[in-house]
Amino acid sequence: xxxxxxxxxxxxxxxxxxxxxxxxxxxxxxxxxxxxxxxxxxxxxxxxxxxxxxxxxxxxxxxxxxxxxxxxxxxxxxxxxxxxxxxxxxxxxxxxxxxxxxxxxxxxxxxxxxxxxxxxxxxxxxxxxxxxxxxxxxxxxxxxxxxxxxxxxxxxxxxx
Numbered sequence: 232x233x234x235x236x237x238x239x240x241x242x243x244x245x246x247x248x249x250x251x252x253x254x255x256x257x258x259x260x261x262x263x264x265x266x267x268x269x270x271x272x273x274x275x276x277x278x279x280x281x282x283x284x285x286x287x288x289x290x291x292x293x294x295x296x297x298x299x300x301x302x303x304x305x306x307x308x309x310x311x312x313x314x315x316x317x318x319x320x321x322x323x324x325x326x327x328x329x330x331x332x333x334x335x336x337x338x339x340x341x342x343x344x345x346x347x348x349x350x351x352x353x354x355x356x357x358x359x360x361x362x363x364x365x366x367x368x369x370x371x372x373x374x375x376x377x378x379x380x381x382x383x384x385x386x387x388x389x390x391x
Contacts, residue, residue, distance in 0.1 A: 292323035
């Protein structure tokens with residue numbers, strides 16, 4: 232493998248929501264935390280769990296299952312909160328479980344389809360093909376709209 236090809240390989244953190252496996256760029260993952268119930272914030276959408284304190288910051292936490300139209304689950308020991316860096320902001324997302332860090336070459340990443348199992352294609356960077364499985368590669372910067380992210384960070388600042 233040439234050094235140019237090595238630079239194109241992406242490191243991904245993989246996690247599960249329901250029956251599907253997802254991935255995010257490792258450079259956008261600040262931390263993986265054991266699940267602990269976030270502090271509730273009034274008057275926010277149902278897919279927002281609340282806020283946590285991490286690294287001296289108040290971090291809003293969303294339930295990625297409900298954001299993607301899956302039923303909410305009661306917390307389980309394997310649940311995790313991924314703290315993601317979106318620009319200068321941190322966002323926590325609750326996931327069913329975190330699996331591994333994997334490398335993906337450009338040949339393994341297919342472009343996102345216009346429609347995929349109810350997910351908005353704008354959330355997707357692509358689909359990673361690995362060992363007969365498809366892993367949904369999320370664009371974390373697009374999981375929330377800019378107005379939703381502003382609403383969340385404002386709520387976190389107010390409740391921090």
